[in-house]
Amino acid sequence: MSDTTRIAFERSGHIAIVRLNRPEKMNALDMQTFNEILQIQQEIASDPKIRAVVLTATGDNFCAGLDIQGVMTDPNAVETLLSQPEDYQLASAKALGNYVQQVVVGWQQLKVPVIAALNGYVFGGGLQIALGADFRIAHPESQLSVMEIRWGIIPDMGISVVAPSVIARDQLKLMAMTGDRVSGEKALQLGLVTETEDNPEEKARELANTLSLRNPQAVQGIKHLFNTDNLSPSESLALEEKLQRGILFSPNQIEAVQANLQKRDPEFK
Template identity: 35%
Template sequence: MTVSHNVSLTIDGDRAHVALDRTDKHNGLTIDMLNELVRVAGVIGKRSDVRTVILSGNGPSFSSGLDVAKAMGNPLDVVRNFVPLPWRGTNTFQEACWAWRRLPQPVIAVVHGRCYGGGLQLALAADFRFVTPDSEFSVMEAKHGLIPDMTGAATLSRLIGIDQALLLTMTADPVDAAYAERIGLVTAVSADPRAAAEQLADRITARSPHAVAAAKKLFDRTWQTSARRTLSIERATQLPLIVRQVLGRDRNAK
């Protein structure tokens, strides 16, 4: 197992296990963690022996989202990581999630506890989500006067429909696992989501790796709008909101 910047990677045979490991902060995401998620996904993508990936969070929660206070402690670092790389079409915040969609291997998220904001967008970037009955979900960016900008615009409405996506985004209300399953936000609720994830990984591994990779690529490429275009719009919409927050001009955000 390797651990760097509160992200661990273990490769066990044909399976990669990736875990967020900032347990004292409910795996609140730092910019270092986002960069490490990008790096780890790159490592896995080069491993033809890895057939499936299980993504989880250690401690009491999957992830409470971006640690805004820590990130804003270094505004220049935020700015640097907000700028997209032209050849990739994403910035660091987006690539930390989208890198998992780029992988040819299927990614299965195991979720428990809080799954908020950027943490939810990371889980949505997985191909499947198995969650505990007591897990809780929130598109919480509106509480900070922002929108989801870590690829949520490219995943949320496509999974649950635009009305439910707007409802969760505009209200920032938390929802429980049963509701999340009912609207299609998660794949399944399970008393033992890790076991469910391992079982699915076993079933997928029994199939042709080329067919599995082709199926993932097929459905990603045939979603309604190109991901690159959607993520560009996402950044452009978020930028003036960030500026308002920095200047302290959004008085209505609670």
């Protein structure tokens, strides 16, 4: 991939590690960060060897939100962020929303599971990016906030798509309208995070490794099944059947059965 400075990207076996890498600014989001996230999403989508993604950050804070000085003072930057990203093609999926929205929903469009490891401040756009992941592992003392109301604006990075499935709407509206912070422990009670751990990145890597050892077609099918909204009951049942028919008796599914019966680790392709 091209050189990136705001995001560090590495592969560890079948796992991709994506790291917000601007610790001197608490990983605040500027135009370059947005651009690099979109770039990396597309690279992951085009690499069939990647089976899981860990989304983390350098330093003590996951992300303090939007770099207000670097973005909001530039009308051209604001217009770009509210426009469709040019030449964006995530595998077979096109951009769902505008520039900043795609930074969040792009994680949902990836076929593989994405696990966010959260430390310190997880504010505004940083929280919305984390909500785009499939799982969120937070330090108990991390601080999460839908911060945009403090700047007199609404959260608009795809939160209306990614948040209602993980937190009750009244609690989501309360956080968005007040801008209050909640700890990692409170966020767990609200359903905003999946679990809390003293070392979120280590736990995220462990989970990513576990998922990478499962049949990749089945893991991808599960993500597709539970991320597909607005279907009637009959349509949901039909989707279950369609996905299952595509997996049954495939080489990887047969390998899963044989490895389980032989009590050995599977070798998936």
